[in-house]
Amino acid sequence: MAKQEDLFKNVISHAKEYGYIFASSEIYDGLSAVYDYGQNGAELKKNIREYWWKSMVQLHQNIVGIDASILMHPKTWKASGHVDAFNDPLIDNKDSKKRYRADVLVEDYAEKLLQKAQKEIDKAKKRFGDAFNEEEFVSTNDRVIRYLSQRKEILERLGRSLTNEDLVDVKALIEELEIADPDTGSKNWTDVRQFNLMFGTKMGASADTSSDLYLRPETAQGIFVNFSNVQKTGRMKIPFGIAQTGKAFRNEIVARQFIFRMREFEQMEMQFFVRPGEELKWYEHWKETRLKWHYSLNLGEENYRFHDHDKLAHYANAAADIEFNFPFGFKELEGIHSRTDFDLKAHEEHSGKKLRFFDPELNENYVPYVVETSIGLDRMFLAVLSSSLKDETLEDGSSRTVLKLPAILAPTKAAILPLVKKDGLPELAQEIIDELKWNFKVQYDEKDAIGRRYRRQDAAGTPLCITVDHDSLQDKSVTVRYRDTMIQKRVLISELASIIDAEVNFKKWMGNS
Numbered sequence: 001m002a003k004q005e006d007l008f009k010n011v012i013s014h015a016k017e018y019g020y021i022f023a024s025s026e027i028y029d030g031l032s033a034v035y036d037y038g039q040n041g042a043e044l045k046k047n048i049r050e051y052w053w054k055s056m057v058q059l060h061q062n063i064v065g066i067d068a069s070i071l072m073h074p075k076t077w078k079a080s081g082h083v084d085a086f087n088d089p090l091i092d093n094k095d096s097k098k099r100y101r102a103d104v105l106v107e108d109y110a111e112k113l114l115q116k117a118q119k120e121i122d123k124a125k126k127r128f129g130d131a132f133n134e135e136e137f138v139s140t141n142d143r144v145i146r147y148l149s150q151r152k153e154i155l156e157r158l159g160r161s162l163t164n165e166d167l168v169d170v171k172a173l174i175e176e177l178e179i180a181d182p183d184t185g186s187k188n189w190t191d192v193r194q195f196n197l198m199f200g201t202k203m204g205a206s207a208d209t210s211s212d213l214y215l216r217p218e219t220a221q222g223i224f225v226n227f228s229n230v231q232k233t234g235r236m237k238i239p240f241g242i243a244q245t246g247k248a249f250r251n252e253i254v255a256r257q258f259i260f261r262m263r264e265f266e267q268m269e270m271q272f273f274v275r276p277g278e279e280l281k282w283y284e285h286w287k288e289t290r291l292k293w294h295y296s297l298n299l300g301e302e303n304y305r306f307h308d309h310d311k312l313a314h315y316a317n318a319a320a321d322i323e324f325n326f327p328f329g330f331k332e333l334e335g336i337h338s339r340t341d342f343d344l345k346a347h348e349e350h351s352g353k354k355l356r357f358f359d360p361e362l363n364e365n366y367v368p369y370v371v372e373t374s375i376g377l378d379r380m381f382l383a384v385l386s387s388s389l390k391d392e393t394l395e396d397g398s399s400r401t402v403l404k405l406p407a408i409l410a411p412t413k414a415a416i417l418p419l420v421k422k423d424g425l426p427e428l429a430q431e432i433i434d435e436l437k438w439n440f441k442v443q444y445d446e447k448d449a450i451g452r453r454y455r456r457q458d459a460a461g462t463p464l465c466i467t468v469d470h471d472s473l474q475d476k477s478v479t480v481r482y483r484d485t486m487i488q489k490r491v492l493i494s495e496l497a498s499i500i501d502a503e504v505n506f507k508k509w510m511g512n513s
C-alpha cells in the first residue's frame with residue numbers, strides 16, 4: 001500500500017514538474033479539487049479528446065457530434081431528476097470533523113474483502129505452480145468463499161438501501177461493519193444525509209429579475225434537449241448517436257484524489273438512440289466497443305475490469321463501469337448506461353414538445369431508448385499518465401524516469417536536437433522543424449549535453465528524439481532515438497515525416513482494436 005501511495009505521489013509531482021497539471025490559482029494556495037492543465041497537459045488532454053472524438057464520430061457514419069452550452073434552462077434539471085435526486089449520501093465523523101461519502105466507505109470495505117480473497121488466490125498460485133486450478137480453488141476454499149460472499153452481501157444490501165433511500169440502514173451497515181474514519185480510526189459517526197451536488201448560479205443583472213440556474217452536472221442533457229434538432233436537420237435514422245465533450249460541474253463532498261474527482265471536470269459522452277426493446281443488445285455492443293477503445297491504447301489489458309451496478313440510477317435498466325487500476329486501486333473510469341426512454345419522456349412532459357422518431361420500417365412513432373457511454377476526460381488523463389510513468393534501471397546500472405505515453409497521445413511527437421549550438425547545426429534543426437511542424441507537434445531543444453536532453457524528453461513523454469550532427473550537414477541524415485527501447489537509427493531527413501507518422505497514425509492505433 002505504501003508503495004502505491006508513493007507511486008501516486010510521484011505521479012502528482014511529475015505532473016507538476018513537467019508542465020502537465022498545476023493546482024488552480026496556485027499563487028493563492030489553490031482551490032480545492034480544481035486543477036489547471038499546463039503546456040504539456042493541455043496537449044495531452046486535447047489528444048485524448050481527439051482520439052475519443054475521432055473513434056466515436058469520425059469512424060461511425062451514424063454518430064454526429066454537437067457542442068451544447070453549459071448553462072441550460074432550469075427546467076432541464078427538474079426533468080432530468082437532478083434537482084430531486086442528484087444527491088450523495090454523506091456522513092461526518094464527529095471526532096475528526098471529516099466528511100465522507102457513506103457509500104464509498106462501504107464500497108472501500110468491500111474492496112478490501114476482494115483484495116483479501118485475491119491474496120489467498122495468489123498465495124495458492126505460488127504454492128501449487130502450474131498445477132493450480134483457480135476456478136476450483138475459488139469455488140472450494142473456505143476463506144475465499146467467505147470473503148467473496150460477505151462482499152456480495154454487503155454490496156447488495158448497500159444497493160438496496162440506497163435505492164430505497166434508507167439512509168438509516170446505510171448508517172447501520174457502517175456501524176455493523178465497524179468502519180472507522182480512514183484518517184483517524186474514530187467510529188463516532190453522525191447520521192447519513194443526502195447532499196445535492198449541483199452548483200447553482202444566477203443569470204441576469206438585477207436581483208429581482210435574475211433567474212436561478214445550475215452549472216450542468218453532466219453533458220448528457222445538452223444532447224437530449226437537442227434530440228429533435230439533430231435528428232431532423234441531420235436526417236438521422238435510428239439507431240444513431242449524438243456525441244459531445246465539455247465541462248461539467250459537481251460540488252463533490254469528497255474530492256481528494258487529485259484529478260480523479262474534481263469539482264470542475266470534462267466529460268466525453270455519447271447517447272445512442274435505439275428502438276425500444278433493442279436497448280440491451282446495444283448496451284452489450286457499447287460495453288464491448290468501449291473496452292476495445294481502451295485496449296487500443298496499450299495501457300495493459302489487466303488494468304481494466306467491468307463492474308456491473310447493483311444500485312441502478314433512477315433512469316437506468318442496466319449499467320456497468322469500466323474500472324481502471326489507478327495508483328489507489330480499481331476505480332470507475334467510464335460508465336455505460338442503458339437509460340431507457342426516461343430522459344426524452346421527462347423532457348417531453350416538462351417542455352410539452354414531442355421528442356419522438358417516426359420509424360419508417362415499423363411505421364410507428366415512438367420515444368427512442370438510449371444507451372449512453374460516458375467517460376471523464378480528466379480521469380482518462382490520470383489513467384494514461386499514471387500507467388505510463390516508469391522508473392527503469394538500465395543495463396549499465398544507471399536509472400531513468402520515462403513517461404511511456406501512447407505516442408498518439410504524447411504532447412510532443414519529436415524533439416529536434418542539434419548536437420552542438422554552432423557550426424550550422426541549429427539552423428539545420430530549425431529547417432527540419434519548419435518542415436515537420438505542419439503535421440506534427442515538434443520541439444527544439446539545444447540546452448545541455450545530448451544525454452541529459454534525451455532523459456528530459458523521456459521524462460516529458462516525447463516518443464522520438466532526432467539528433468542533428470556534423471554528418472547531417474553532408475549526408476542529410478540524422479539519428480532517430482526511440483523513447484521506449486532507446487534504439488537509435490540513422491535515417492534520411494526526407495524519411496522523418498513517415499517515421500513519425502508510423503508512430504502516431506490514428507489508423508495504426510484504432511485500426512488494430
Ligand code: GAP
Nearest residue numbers: 218220260261262265333334335374375376379
Ligand atoms: N451522464 C452520465 C454521467 O454523468 P457519471 O457516472 O456520473 O455518469 C460519468 O459520470 C463519468 O464522468 C465517470 O465515469 C467519470 O469518469 C467522470 N466523472 C464523474 N464525476 C467526476 C468528477 N467529480 N471528477 C472527474 N470525473 C468525473
